[in-house]
Amino acid sequence: MKTVYERSPGLTEAPMHYCPGCTHGIIHKLVAESLVELGVLGRTVAVAPVGCAVFAYDYFNCDAQEAAHGRAPAVATGIKRVHPDAIVFTYQGDGDLASIGMGEIVHAAMRGENITVIFVNNAIYGMTGGQMAPTTLVGQPTTTSPQGRARAGQGAPLRVCEMLATIEATTFITRVSVHNIPRLNAAKRAIRKAFQLQVENKGFSLVEVLSTCPTNWGLSPVDAMRWVEQNMIPTYPLGVFRDTEGGT
């Protein structure tokens, strides 16, 4: 019998709590596979956020620290400075990273901390029940922008990759998506590259992964994938925004 699919040894056997159709599970697996393939799982320390991925420490099969809301890059800085040989990554949502934690992410990038950031952007606060995020699209209804996000007064989406790519000390900044298989494979390559750069002490890398929230978007899983392609990607174009090392 041929095994065609199995759990990555980079993940624990804990059942994930994510909603049906949410892509956190896929992104967890891409991270786990990358750590296993690079042979660094045993020296990895994950930093979990506050938000839907708060229990990431139950799912990644490595040591982990749970950070306060938005502070994961600061916590990761503390870990990495004590154990420079550890592979330290943060796994953060858009409320965590782009709203309350904007100071921490910008300054971790500014210092060129040799860490990897997995930034999961689903344009909404998921865990707390679908409130407006800085990444919410203009016109997108949420529980705190019931008429749709209005540019006047509520502003327009914050593009984290484009902003961080202006910071001189960063190494690799890219935006990917997992809404279809070719995009998923490209996301895997980007995540693995980001960790490879850390292994090589090349500095700060961030992979933004566009993700779904069928529950709070009010869409079926399939429609949510389509919504990423049709609505999010025009606002958040995929691509590499900074890559000082080149290569693949």
Added chain:
Amino acid sequence: MARELMKGNEAIAAAAISAGCRYFFGYPITPQNEIPEYMSRELPKAGGVYVQAESEVAAINMVYGAAGAGARVLTSSSSPGISLMQEGISYIAGAQLPCVLVNIMRAGPGLGGVQPAQADYFQATRGGGHGDYRVIVLAPSTLQEAVDLTQLAFDLADRYRNPAMVLADGMIGQIMEPVEIEPRRPAADLPAKDWATTGTASSGGRRRIINSLFLHPDELERHVLAIYRKYEEVEKNEVRCELHLCDDAEIVIVAYGTTARIARSAIAKCRRFGIRVGLLRPITLYPYPSGAFTPLLERVRNFLVVEMSMGQMIDDVRIAVAGRKPIAFYGRTGGIVPTVEEIVRQVQALAQGGAQ
């Protein structure tokens, strides 16, 4: 190291390095800037790491990460900055991580001023952030004591897996005194940091999780009760206090830190006038030396609490005295340091039986 004339802030920083601290994360604020400046200069020489954080909020979370990774780690700040750190201190206590905090207090509230004050007593001794927890609080009155207590703070933090704070004020931070700083090894009986996140390859595959989240109330209550069992041990083992000329005293001044220094001079003066006055000087503010009051309650006629605040430690004196003797209060605030004469006048008024 021979005795050396040092500034308080630098002596505290040097003491931390002598106790094995190799990591410092901080943010500039007056009047404690000599601590990060010293650390940025001296830690790399000791093989350590100094990081200037973008804010006190980030600094305390870097401390969380480093403490969770098993390091001896220090941050320092002054009152408004310590306020910003309170969320992180709560997480550190909740996750049961050891770290040392230094608060060189300045006057508040708000931006306040940069002159010395003791108005962060409530914040320091009642947890300070959200939730059920305490911080071990040490209050030096001389620079040598600041050195000794800073060294001790690292052992206490490691022993109880809890934040320990050196609570001083701008006076202690800025004056110069001779100090002797001997290298201090961690106590031999400290528990191993087998909970630290160093990677599962170093733990035989056992995953270590640093966390303060417990969504099930039963689980969280058990967690908090376990933390409070540690505090019972702290209260049993770690109370420190100095009694000065209390054996025959009818009036006992209760003061800590800078005000205790001034009270000592006032006591010398009052004794020359024939007033039998002594000093009870708490060295640990949490755990508070309530038991030290008990033997005094028979003979002492009045307690006089002196603080550079509008009256904060006086609440702990009230708890300790439990209504059995009158307690007077003298406080200056806003950055004003009480003079010897002011305290002498308070003592004289009490000695003459007059209310202050």
